[in-house]
Amino acid sequence: MNARLSLVTACAGAALALTGCSGGAAPSTQSAAPTTTTTTQPAGDPVKWAGAFCSGTTPVLTGAFELVTLAAANADNPAALKEGMLKLLDTGSKSLAAAEQKLKEVGAPGPDAKALHDELVKMFGDGAKEYVTVAEQVRKIDANAPDFLGQVEKLGGESADPTRLSEQIKQLDADPKYKDAIAKAPECTEMRQKLGKLIGQ
Numbered sequence: 450m451n452a453r454l455s456l457v458t459a460c461a462g463a464a465l466a467l468t469g470c471s472g473g474a475a476p477s478t479q480s481a482a483p484t485t486t487t488t489t490q491p492a493g494d495p496v497k498w499a500g501a502f503c504s505g506t507t508p509v510l511t512g513a514f515e516l517v518t519l520a521a522a523n524a525d526n527p528a529a530l531k532e533g534m535l536k537l538l539d540t541g542s543k544s545l546a547a548a549e550q551k552l553k554e555v556g557a558p559g560p561d562a563k564a565l566h567d568e569l570v571k572m573f574g575d576g577a578k579e580y581v582t583v584a585e586q587v588r589k590i591d592a593n594a595p596d597f598l599g600q601v602e603k604l605g606g607e608s609a610d611p612t613r614l615s616e617q618i619k620q621l622d623a624d625p626k627y628k629d630a631i632a633k634a635p636e637c638t639e640m641r642q643k644l645g646k647l648i649g650q
Contacts, residue, residue: 494558499633503639504547506640508541511643512540512541527593527598534587535584539584549573549577
């Protein structure tokens with residue numbers, strides 16, 4: 450679990466760096482109305498788009514922290530650990546699915562963001578399905594089996610891996626217009642606050 454905790458802490462650190470802009474940051478020159486483009490699909494609101502991203506990212510990163518805490522607190526109570534894991538997976542799958550839908554509704558914040566937008570929509574959608582699949586597998590594992598933890602650690606995939614979200618965060622952080630939108634999105638402020646409490650910042 451120590452290696453997993455280090456991984457989660459690194460990912461959360463990236464998220465905090467991304468959302469760490471103070472409330473006093475100078476606003477960008479971006480206009481409130483979407484820029485007119487030659488495409489038939491109007492550009493989505495960057496702040497709403499960033500908020501949808503953060504609303505889906507937060508439960509994955511906080512859930513990873515909670516999983517480590519849950520495992521440490523229930524090392525001698527596999528039944529409680531199993532129940533806690535199933536709750537985290539259920540919350541995660543619903544949040545990822547909701548984020549996927551929100552991103553679709555908002556739309557890409559401009560033609561140049563279409564590829565990234567589509568990638569995020571797919572990542573959240575695949576992640577939601579993956580959480581459901583993992584939950585089904587966890588339910589089948591006997592909590593009293595001697596190798597319960599060993600079986601659990603073999604489950605999962607890459608769709609909702611915190612490291613993938615961390616990479617997406619770095620991409621957004623590298624672009625000033627996304628960083629500005631994230632600084633303004635309430636969902637991203639909430640993400641920063643929750644992760645800050647979890648890692649003691």
